Amino acid sequence: MKLNKKVLGLIVLGGLAVSGNSWSGTASALDLANTCAGCHGVDGSSVGPATPSLAGISSEYFTETMASYKDPEGRYSTIMSRIAKGYTDEEINLMAGYFSKQKMIPAAQDFDAKQAKAGAKLHKKYCEKCHEDGGRSSEDDAGILAGQWMEYMQFTMDDFTNGRRDMPKKMKKKVQKLEKAKGAAGMTQLMHFYGSQK
Amino acid sequence: MSGISRRNFIQITGGAAAVSTMGFSNIILAGKSAGHVVIIGGGVGGATAARYIKRADPAVQVTIVEPNANYFTCFMSNEVISGERPLDSIKFGYKNLESMGIKVVQDYASNIDAKKKHVVTKKSGNIAYDRCIVSPGVDFKWEMIEGYDAGVAANKIPHAWKAGPQTALLHKQLQSMKDGGTVIIAPPPNPFRCPPGPYERACQIAHYLKNNKPKSKILILDAKDKFSKQGLFTQGWKKHYGYGTDNSLIEWVKGAEGGIIEGVDAKTNTVTGSVEEYKGDVINIIPAQKAGKIAFNAGLVNDKGWCPVNQQTFESTMHKDVYVIGDSSVASPLPKSGYSANSEAKVCAAAVVASLHGKPAGIPTLVNTCYSLITPDDGISVAMVYNFDGKKIQKVKGSGGLTPMDSSEAMRKREARYAHSWFNNITNDIFGG
Numbered sequence: 001m002k003l004n005k006k007v008l009g010l011i012v013l014g015g016l017a018v019s020g021n022s023w024s025g026t027a028s029a030l031d032l033a034n035t036c037a038g039c040h041g042v043d044g045s046s047v048g049p050a051t052p053s054l055a056g057i058s059s060e061y062f063t064e065t066m067a068s069y070k071d072p073e074g075r076y077s078t079i080m081s082r083i084a085k086g087y088t089d090e091e092i093n094l095m096a097g098y099f100s101k102q103k104m105i106p107a108a109q110d111f112d113a114k115q116a117k118a119g120a121k122l123h124k125k126y127c128e129k130c131h132e133d134g135g136r137s138s139e140d141d142a143g144i145l146a147g148q149w150m151e152y153m154q155f156t157m158d159d160f161t162n163g164r165r166d167m168p169k170k171m172k173k174k175v176q177k178l179e180k181a182k183g184a185a186g187m188t189q190l191m192h193f194y195g196s197q198k
Numbered sequence: 199m200s201g202i203s204r205r206n207f208i209q210i211t212g213g214a215a216a217v218s219t220m221g222f223s224n225i226i227l228a229g230k231s232a233g234h235v236v237i238i239g240g241g242v243g244g245a246t247a248a249r250y251i252k253r254a255d256p257a258v259q260v261t262i263v264e265p266n267a268n269y270f271t272c273f274m275s276n277e278v279i280s281g282e283r284p285l286d287s288i289k290f291g292y293k294n295l296e297s298m299g300i301k302v303v304q305d306y307a308s309n310i311d312a313k314k315k316h317v318v319t320k321k322s323g324n325i326a327y328d329r330c331i332v333s334p335g336v337d338f339k340w341e342m343i344e345g346y347d348a349g350v351a352a353n354k355i356p357h358a359w360k361a362g363p364q365t366a367l368l369h370k371q372l373q374s375m376k377d378g379g380t381v382i383i384a385p386p387p388n389p390f391r392c393p394p395g396p397y398e399r400a401c402q403i404a405h406y407l408k409n410n411k412p413k414s415k416i417l418i419l420d421a422k423d424k425f426s427k428q429g430l431f432t433q434g435w436k437k438h439y440g441y442g443t444d445n446s447l448i449e450w451v452k453g454a455e456g457g458i459i460e461g462v463d464a465k466t467n468t469v470t471g472s473v474e475e476y477k478g479d480v481i482n483i484i485p486a487q488k489a490g491k492i493a494f495n496a497g498l499v500n501d502k503g504w505c506p507v508n509q510q511t512f513e514s515t516m517h518k519d520v521y522v523i524g525d526s527s528v529a530s531p532l533p534k535s536g537y538s539a540n541s542e543a544k545v546c547a548a549a550v551v552a553s554l555h556g557k558p559a560g561i562p563t564l565v566n567t568c569y570s571l572i573t574p575d576d577g578i579s580v581a582m583v584y585n586f587d588g589k590k591i592q593k594v595k596g597s598g599g600l601t602p603m604d605s606s607e608a609m610r611k612r613e614a615r616y617a618h619s620w621f622n623n624i625t626n627d628i629f630g631g
Contacts, residue, residue, distance in 0.1 A: 025561040026561065027560060027561045027562065027563035027585070028560055028561075031544070031545070031548060031560060031561075031562075031563050032563050034250070034544045035541055035544070035563055035564060035565040036565075037623065037624075037627045038537050038540055038541070038565070038567060038620060038623060038624040038627060039567060039616070039619065039620050039623055039624070040623065041623045041626065041627070042623075042626060042627050042631075046619065046623055047619075047622045047623055047626050047631060048619055048622060049615065049618065049619055049622070050612070050615040050616055050618070050619045051616055051619040051620070051623060078579070078601070078605070078609050078612050078613050078616060079567065079579055079581055079601075079613070079616065082581045082597065082598050082599050083565070083567070083581050083583060083597065083598070084597075085583075085594075085596045085597040085598075086565075086582070086583020086584075086585075086594040086596075086597030086598065087583065087594075087597075091563075151615060155612060158608075
């Protein structure tokens with residue numbers, strides 16, 4: 001194991017794995033996460049009106065989502081499937097760690113108070129079990145809904161209900177029940193509830 | 199405090215701005231500044247770099263030298279030209295940067311003395327630096343088109359490729375134009391700022407004409423034979439603006455077929471192409487481009503007129519401790535775009551802070567995302583992720599690319615909404631909010 005000074009210097013300098021002429025290394029979590037700010041906001045709190053905030057997201061949900069974007073059969077998107085393919089699993093894990101530790105700044109958006117009030121009841125009945133704490137918590141495969149951009153949530157539900165994205169089994173049942181009971185208006189009320197949360 | 203005059207004290211602790219924002223006691227605690235970074239240019243690259251240096255280490259003293267009180271973003275300025283948004287919505291000041299302790303000197307930086315390590319300014323004398331970041335944007339090669347210069351552009355034939363008064367002038371000219379008029383857009387040869395920009399501009403102007411002056415026409419006289427997002431733009435022109443039919447709002451003449459223009463007569467509103475002359479009612483010439491003037495004065499350019507850099511740090515290969523980011527730098531394969539400049543500035547800021555602390559630079563990671571609006575409800579995009587191979591920035595294989603040609607109307611509408619979200623978020627990232 002004899003390394004010349006230059007190579008040794010390189011390894012020490014960047015913490016890099018050097019093999020032959022190529023080098024490989026992983027950018028820091030902060031540097032990776034900073035590249036997302038142009039669309040998802042500083043430290044993952046989007047100023048909207050449609051790109052979602054990532055701050056506070058559970059690292060499981062983040063990594064699962066990015067993996068699904070990378071999969072040609074995975075989650076539908078306009079642009080994220082093109083971007084997700086640019087990152088290794090290790091890089092995605094680092095970004096997940098960073099964003100999960102950020103505090104989400106709730107979206108400053110217009111909502112209808114009456115609809116939000118009706119939505120609060122629907123949330124308790126249909127959603128709270130998985131989207132706990134009024135949709136504030138992000139655990140496992142649940143994203144933060146409270147204070148998320150309403151337009152983004154509309155896009156997401158549109159994908160779920162039109163087969164562009166698979167719903168988890170439990171969610172599918174609840175969404176179907178909600179649709180049966182309240183129709184499309186129920187979903188709108190829910191959006192206004194989450195959108196109203198600070 | 200005895201023995202130190204107030205004047206010296208300010209110098210030691212890094213600028214009057216720090217005194218007013220941090221308060222007296224904090225400064226004593228903060229101790230010695232971690233170094234002084236002077237940034238030339240308060241645009242996308244410069245403002246982002248300033249903010250990210252402060253975010254990484256508030257003890258670093260940061261000064262921006264910028265001649266204008268406000269910055270108008272080039273991105274979304276095509277929407278101002280078409281009247282879809284007001285000029286004020288693309289105007290940004292420096293208050294939020296100042297509140298972070300960044301000093302903004304409204305002055306023109308004319309040169310850099312890389313040996314003595316100071317920036318030469320017009321009014322404020324020499325400003326000493328430990329590290330200098332140059333982000334001047336582009337300058338124009340006026341000499342490529344006979345009869346065209348800054349004066350003609352300012353009053354009669356706008357380039358509108360630096361936003362602000364130029365954007366307002368082109369918007370006003372379109373509004374005053376009679377129905378049935380011809381708008382000439384002359385995009386530049388490569389490389390230039392915002393490769394899809396001229397073609398998005400054609401879309402935005404076509405959208406305005408379709409709704410207000412439908413007998414009018416846009417003639418694109420291109421220096422090139424192909425252009426960015428060409429398939430998607432052509433598809434959009436066909437769908438919305440009758441492209442390819444007798445009634446098309448847009449006609450595109452490629453360079454090889456006479457699109458290259460050699461001169462302009464501002465008195466007769468005539469453009470001289472390599473094959474024939476064209477008359478326009480409104481003429482928008484986007485000249486060929488090179489690095490900003492300071493890059494030439496300071497000896498930062500190569501023989502092609504752009505600034506070569508170490509792509510891990512964006513440090514100039516011509517001068518030590520001077521960094522070049524944004525449109526002026528040779529950052530290929532990154533395009534000259536706003537998102538690129540923002541991304542490059544973050545890599546550079548991290549490298550500069552590391553260097554001030556005597557640490558090695560980290561591993562760069564960059565992104566470019568660029569939206570274009572064909573109509574207010576029809577958005578398209580191109581994206582790419584970049585990493586570093588030890589010597590150069592490279593595209594990450596398999597990543598990025600264009601909006602699919604067959605994406606639905608609903609998804610195009612979604613991209614338009616994401617385009618506006620991108621604008622809000624990136625300007626918030628650059629200038630603070």
